[in-house]
Amino acid sequence: ETGVTQTPRHLVMGMTNKKSLKCEQHLGHNAMYWYKQSAKKPLELMFVYSLEERVENNSVPSRFSPECPNSSHLFLHLHTLQPEDSALYLCASSGRSFRETSTDTQYFGPGTRLTVL
Amino acid sequence: AQKVTQAQTEISVVEKEDVTLDCVYETRDTTYYLFWYKQPPSGELVFLIRRNSFDEQNEISGRYSWNFQKSTSSFNFTITASQVVDSAVYFCVGEETSGSRLTFGEGTQLTVNP
Numbered sequence: 104e105t106g107v108t109q110t111p112r113h114l115v116m117g118m119t120n121k122k123s124l125k126c127e128q129h130l131g132h133n134a135m136y137w138y139k140q141s142a143k144k145p146l147e148l149m150f151v152y153s154l155e156e157r158v159e160n161n162s163v164p165s166r167f168s169p170e171c172p173n174s175s176h177l178f179l180h181l182h183t184l185q186p187e188d189s190a191l192y193l194c195a196s197s198g199r200s201f202r203e204t205s206t207d208t209q210y211f212g213p214g215t216r217l218t219v220l
Numbered sequence: 221a222q223k224v225t226q227a228q229t230e231i232s233v234v235e236k237e238d239v240t241l242d243c244v245y246e247t248r249d250t251t252y253y254l255f256w257y258k259q260p261p262s263g264e265l266v267f268l269i270r271r272n273s274f275d276e277q278n279e280i281s282g283r284y285s286w287n288f289q290k291s292t293s294s295f296n297f298t299i300t301a302s303q304v305v306d307s308a309v310y311f312c313v314g315e316e317t318s319g320s321r322l323t324f325g326e327g328t329q330l331t332v333n334p
Binding site: 145146148159191193195208209210211212213214216 | 255257263264266267311321326
């Protein structure tokens with residue numbers, strides 16, 4: 104596989120369920136990101152990991168819990184979600200380390216379309 | 221604060237027409253990066269181009285071309301001889317080199333009809 108992959112592509116869950124979204128990048132990057140894209144709203148950055156360290160958490164509710172076990176994998180653990188959490192969740196990766204000042208292009212996965220009943 | 225404005229919410233054209241998507245980026249930084257991404261119905265954001273603020277050369281890639289004018293903070297995207305497969309939401313995105321966050325425009329839904 105190449106690029107950034109995400110599984111599952113579609114997920115339907117009840118408010119009491121616990122599920123996890125998985126992202127894997129095959130680009131040799133060292134930074135990974137979770138975004139939320141709701142209908143009619145701009146993309147929202149949720150979490151940023153650089154060299155497996157969480158460097159940004161944008162006031163995301165605790166029912167979303169990220170995990171980055173290594174530079175190629177990123178998870179988003181979900182529990183007791185609300186219907187308003189239904190959205191497309193996009194993962195991205197880039198080659199930038201946050202210890203550097205230069206920027207780098209983010210490459211996105213296909214997303215997981217989440218529906219919370 | 222940065223701001224990306226895509227004034228066109230939706231554009232509909234007939235196949236083979238040329239179409240230009242507008243983007244204006246506002247920032248106090250003198251150094252920044254601009255991107256265009258395409259999001260087809262499948263959902264994946266596909267990277268199209270990255271341009272830094274010091275490079276005002278127009279760029280052409282096949283049927284795609286980009287016109288960056290720093291004086292007006294515009295970074296417009298033109299598709300020549302549009303095709304049905306070009307139908308997607310196109311996002312203009314800005315990034316300050318001093319920060320880590322991308323600023324997305326609200327996107328332009330392009331529909332190319334046969």
